[in-house]
Structures are given as C-alpha cells and as structure tokens.
Amino acid sequence: MKNLSILGSTGSVGKSTLEVVSRNADKFQINLLTANTNFSLMLDQIEEFGPKFVFLEDTEAQKSLLRELEKTKINTTLLTSEDQLMEVLADNNSEIVVAAMVGVAGLKPVYHAVEHGKNILLANKESYVVAGEILNSLSSVTGSTIFPIDSEHSAIHQCLEGVKDKDSISKLILTGSGGPFLDRDIDDFGNVTPEEAISHPIWKMGNKISVDSSTMMNKCLEIIEARWLFDIVDIEVLIHPEGIVHSIVEFTDNSMLAQMSVPDMKIPIAYGLGFPERIISGSESINLDTLRTLTFRKPDYNKFPALKLAKESIKEGGTSFAILNAANEECVEAFLKGKIAYLDIYKLIAKVLDKSDIKDVKCLDDIFQADKESRLMTREHIK
Numbered sequence: 001m002k003n004l005s006i007l008g009s010t011g012s013v014g015k016s017t018l019e020v021v022s023r024n025a026d027k028f029q030i031n032l033l034t035a036n037t038n039f040s041l042m043l044d045q046i047e048e049f050g051p052k053f054v055f056l057e058d059t060e061a062q063k064s065l066l067r068e069l070e071k072t073k074i075n076t077t078l079l080t081s082e083d084q085l086m087e088v089l090a091d092n093n094s095e096i097v098v099a100a101m102v103g104v105a106g107l108k109p110v111y112h113a114v115e116h117g118k119n120i121l122l123a124n125k126e127s128y129v130v131a132g133e134i135l136n137s138l139s140s141v142t143g144s145t146i147f148p149i150d151s152e153h154s155a156i157h158q159c160l161e162g163v164k165d166k167d168s169i170s171k172l173i174l175t176g177s178g179g180p181f182l183d184r185d186i187d188d189f190g191n192v193t194p195e196e197a198i199s200h201p202i203w204k205m206g207n208k209i210s211v212d213s214s215t216m217m218n219k220c221l222e223i224i225e226a227r228w229l230f231d232i233v234d235i236e237v238l239i240h241p242e243g244i245v246h247s248i249v250e251f252t253d254n255s256m257l258a259q260m261s262v263p264d265m266k267i268p269i270a271y272g273l274g275f276p277e278r279i280i281s282g283s284e285s286i287n288l289d290t291l292r293t294l295t296f297r298k299p300d301y302n303k304f305p306a307l308k309l310a311k312e313s314i315k316e317g318g319t320s321f322a323i324l325n326a327a328n329e330e331c332v333e334a335f336l337k338g339k340i341a342y343l344d345i346y347k348l349i350a351k352v353l354d355k356s357d358i359k360d361v362k363c364l365d366d367i368f369q370a371d372k373e374s375r376l377m378t379r380e381h382i383k
Contacts, residue, residue, distance in 0.1 A: 002273075005032035005094040007109055008101030010041045012205050013123040013149075016265040017098050018045060020273060023282045028273070031093045034085065034101075034109075039065035046076050053088050055079040085109065090116040096273070098149070099124040102208050104325055104371055107131055111364060117142040121149045121272040125218075125225045126329075130322040130367050132228025146229070147272050152176075152222055153229055154268030155246035155259035160230070171234035173248040173256075174222055177202045177263075178239040178299075179214040186303045192342035194335060202243040202263045211332045215345055216304035223310035224321060233314070237307060239297045244286065262286055305346050309353070319359045319370035326374035327352040334382045348381050 004021065008014045014035075021028045030051040035042050037058040042065060046054060054076055056062045066078055079085050088094060089112055097113040098121045099106055106124035113120055114135055122128060128135060128146070139146055148154050152174045163169065180199050181192065198210040205213070212218035219237045226235050238248075243263040250256050261267045262284050270281035299307055313320040331345040340348070352374055361367055 001029050002027060003031045003093050003095040004028050004098060004273075005034075005089060005096070005113075006030065006098045006100060007034045007106065008099070008124070009033040009045055010035040010038040011100055011102060012209075013100035013265060013269070014098070017100060017269050017273075018049060019282055020266050020270045020279070021049070023280045024270075024273070027279065031091075031095075032088050035061075036101075037061045039068070043068050046074055047072075050074070051076055052093070053077050053079055055085045055088075082108075086112050089113050089118070094118060096121060098269075099127065102126070102206055103329055104130055104322070107364075107367070111135065111138070114138050114144040114146070115142060117144045120144060120146045121269070122146055123149050123269075125150060125221050126325050128228055129221050129224045130325050130371070131361075131364065132225065132321075134361065134364065134367075136228060147275065148225075148229055149265075149268045149272040150222070151246045151263070151265065151268050153226060153247070154271055156226065156230060156249060158259045158271065159247070159249040159257040166231070168251050168253075169232060170250040170252050170254070171236060172226055172230065172232055173236050173238055173250065174219060174226065175238050175240040175243075175245050175247055175296075176216065176219050176299075177213070177241055177243045179216065181214055181303070182239065182241060186300075189303070190341060190343055194338070197335070197342065201241075203265075207336055208329070208332055211335065211345075212328070215306050216299065217306040217309075217328055217345075219299075220306045220310040221325070223307075224313060227314055235310075237299055239299050240295065242291075242294055244291070244294060245296075260286060306349070309349070312353075316358050318361050319356075319366060320353065322361075322367045322370040323353055323356045323358070323374040324349065326371045327378045330375050330378040330382065340382055348378060351381060352378050 006014050006017055030049045032053045033051045034055040039061040097118045099110050100123045104126045107127040110127045197214040198207045200210050200213055223235050244260050245258045248256050248258040264283040266281045266283045270279050313324050327349040331348050334340045335345055
C-alpha cells in the first residue's frame with residue numbers, strides 16, 4: 001500500500017485523483033487531504049477515504065468542518081496551522097505527494113516535500129514554472145522525484161520512457177485544443193465574458209485554468225514547465241482541437257512518438273500513481289473506428305500573444321517566471337470579477353514584465369519577493 005498526501009483534494013485534479021484511488025483501493029491509502037474552503041466536499045472525502053489528517057486553509061472552513069467531525073466517530077485529525085501541515089508532509093507516512101492545487105500558493109508545500117525527499121506527482125504547474133531550477137537542484141540532493149501528471153507532460157514522459165540518449169531528441173511538441181475561442185474572430189475578443197472564457201470545449205477544469213486555456217497562457221506556462229522537466233529548449237506548440245493526441249516527441253531521425261487517449265485527467269494521474277506499472281484509470285477507451293480525423297495547425301500568435309512570453313521568459317530567466325505567473329494570476333482573478341476586460345489580461349501582463357527589474361534567483365525568498373512586487377504592480381495597473 002502506498003501512502004498518498006493530496007494537496008488540493010477538492011479541485012478537479014484532486015477529485016480525479018481520488019477517483020483513481022477508489023478504483024485501486026488495494027494499492028493506496030490516504031494519509032493527508034488539503035483544500036482551501038470547501039469543507040462540505042472535504043467531509044464527503046473524509047467519510048469515503050478515511051484520511052489520517054486533513055487541512056483547510058480558511059479558518060472559518062476549519063471551524064465548520066470541526067463541528068461536523070465532532071458529530072461523527074471518524075478518526076481524522078484536523079490540522080489548523082501551516083506548521084502542522086508541513087510537519088505531516090515531512091513525515092514518513094507521506095510517501096507520495098500529489099500537488100493538485102492551483103497557483104503559486106502551491107510552491108511552499110511542494111518545496112517542503114522535495115526538501116524531505118518525497119515523490120511528487122505534479123499538477124501544480126505554477127510552482128514548477130517559477131522555481132523549476134531550484135526544485136531540480138534540491139531534488140538532486142534529497143533524492144526526491146518530480147513526476148508530471150498534467151496530460152501534456154505525462155504524454156512526453158510516456159514517449160521518452162526507455163530513451164537513454166537525450167541527444168536523440170530533436171524537439172518536444174505540446175498540443176493544445178485551442179480553447180473556446182480558437183475559431184472566434186479576433187475583432188470580437190473585446191466582448192468576451194468570464195462565462196464564455198471558462199466554458200472549455202473539451203476539458204472540465206477550474207475557472208483559473210479554463211481562462212488560461214482560453215488565452216493560451218496555459219501553453220506558455222507548460223513550455224516553461226517542460227523546459228525544467230525534460231531539460232530541453234526546443235519546444236513547440238500545435239493546436240489539436242480533438243484533444244486526442246496529448247503531445248509529441250520528434251527524434252533526430254525525424255521519427256515521432258505521440259501519446260493518445262480520450263481527454264480525461266484520470267489517465268495521466270493513473271500513469272503517475274502506478275509508475276512503472278499501469279493501473280486502472282476508470283477512463284473510457286478511444287474508439288478508433290469512429291475517430292474520423294485528427295487535425296493539427298499552428299497557433300495564431302496574433303490571437304494568442306501570451307504564447308510569445310514563454311520563450312522570452314526562458315531567455316531572460318531569473319525572476320521573469322515569477323513575475324509572469326503573478327501578473328497572470330492577478331489579471332485572471334480581476335477578469336473573473338469583472339474588473340478588467342478580456343483583452344486587458346495580456347496587455348497588463350506585458351506591461352508589468354516590461355516595467356519589472358529581472359533579477360537572479362538565488363533562493364526561494366527571491367521568488368516570493370518578485371511574486372509580491374509583481375502582484376502589487378499588477379494591482380496598481382488594474383486600478
């Protein structure tokens with residue numbers, strides 16, 4: 001039995017992870033579940049999976065959950081402070097840590113887990129985007145493993161499994177559906193509403209990730225993440241509306257390997273949980289006989305200018321990743337609350353990057369400082 005700690009258990013990735021666990025109950029037991037405010041769903045997860053510990057970041061949600069737990073005979077301990085959370089993450093019972101939360105808020109627990117040699121299943125791309133180099137260096141010392149469970153990077157991992165010669169890899173190709181506005185006239189982008197932006201045609205995701213998909217900022221972040229995960233710089237993006245091919249690796253002999261599956265997060269999660277074995281995902285199979293076409297096209301950088309920021313940030317390095325991510329998080333939140341228009345998201349991110357002083361990153365504090373300063377600057381521009 002493998003002991004799992006799931007950070008962000010009430011989000012879309014966390015819920016999918018627990019679905020896979022329920023189908024492989026003889027292989028996993030839950031040590032820790034964390035969430036932000038959703039105490040009601042957390043209570044349901046406690047009753048079904050019986051974790052030893054749970055943590056809610058919101059203090060009012062903690063009180064509500066504690067009242068409900070006192071009515072039951074469930075033997076689950078509610079952690080009420082970040083220090084208690086970090087102590088449990090460092091404990092030997094936290095064998096595998098699934099980082100399923102959204103945003104740079106996941107960096108601190110991910111860093112702590114890597115520091116204590118845990119096996120990380122990473123869906124929290126933001127933490128790796130802003131601190132990939134530091135996390136890689138730390139993991140080489142502690143023996144921690146960082147294993148991607150988002151669909152694109154899981155696909156690349158599967159295509160590279162068994163490849164011993166890195167020099168045989170020509171380039172990585174990340175695929176993306178293009179989001180809800182792939183075929184929408186660019187002249188109409190000024191009228192995009194938050195409701196339209198979160199209506200993804202293929203994937204069911206949280207609001208922040210859905211908006212990132214609509215702007216293709218998610219691909220910008222994924223390019224940076226892939227650079228740190230696989231230590232490869234030549235990374236391209238292809239639009240693939242059907243969402244069946246999840247990424248492609250091209251080799252120096254011009255052959256390609258691609259990973260295919262229905263668009264379901266349970267598949268990359270099951271791959272990460274079971275690796276090097278394959279376990280039941282609970283997903284549907286592809287019906288190849290009914291699959292009429294698989295189409296690919298180059299992205300339109302005029303419609304999705306956020307894609308340009310990936311290579312620019314990789315070239316700049318340092319705190320540029322933290323600045324980019326922080327500005328995006330603030331702008332997406334402001335857009336969802338109706339404070340800025342859809343087209344303002346990219347404009348403000350670009351403005352903050354232009355006005356920011358890019359510095360070298362020597363420690364985690366450098367990243368947090370850049371994140372703080374970038375958020376303050378972004379909020380001022382939003383006003």
